Amino acid sequence: MESAFVQNNFAMILAAAVSGGMLLWSLLSARRSGNEVDTLVAVQLINYKDALVLDVREGSEYDAGHIVNSKHIPADKLEDRIQELEKFKSKPIVLIHRSGMNTTGKAGSILLKHGFVHVHNLAGGIDTWQKANLPIVQK
Numbered sequence: 001m002e003s004a005f006v007q008n009n010f011a012m013i014l015a016a017a018v019s020g021g022m023l024l025w026s027l028l029s030a031r032r033s034g035n036e037v038d039t040l041v042a043v044q045l046i047n048y049k050d051a052l053v054l055d056v057r058e059g060s061e062y063d064a065g066h067i068v069n070s071k072h073i074p075a076d077k078l079e080d081r082i083q084e085l086e087k088f089k090s091k092p093i094v095l096i097h098r099s100g101m102n103t104t105g106k107a108g109s110i111l112l113k114h115g116f117v118h119v120h121n122l123a124g125g126i127d128t129w130q131k132a133n134l135p136i137v138q139k
Helices: 001-006 010-033 039-049 059-064 082-088 104-113 125-131
Strands: 035-037 054-056 095-097 119-122
Touching: 001 010, 001 059, 010 104, 035 039, 039 095, 039 119, 054 082, 082 104, 095 104, 104 119, 119 125
Parallel strands: 035 119, 054 095, 095 119
Antiparallel strands: none
């Protein structure tokens, strides 16, 4: 009886298993590098939760335009400069990258490894911020 059910519904069982696996994978991936947030949530974290905005782009990209009061540590230097962020461990951190260049996954993983628990990636990076006409400063 049970084997007949499996044979008759194999495609549906397979689809359910694959779907569940994909959901689990996305959940685990998000935990490794932090949660992705849009500009509205990022602004709320900054304004109401006193979030640190951590820009992990290269220096020339940061100088060309960055979010007001953001801290700049390039992703490839983050491990070496992690002590600069110790006082922000209990605060939310919003990671900023260049659109299409998701260096925040690496940066988020480093932060989580060092005990930072409220790590958020800005979906679409600085390009999304600019498209939403949110303030940018240039160095």
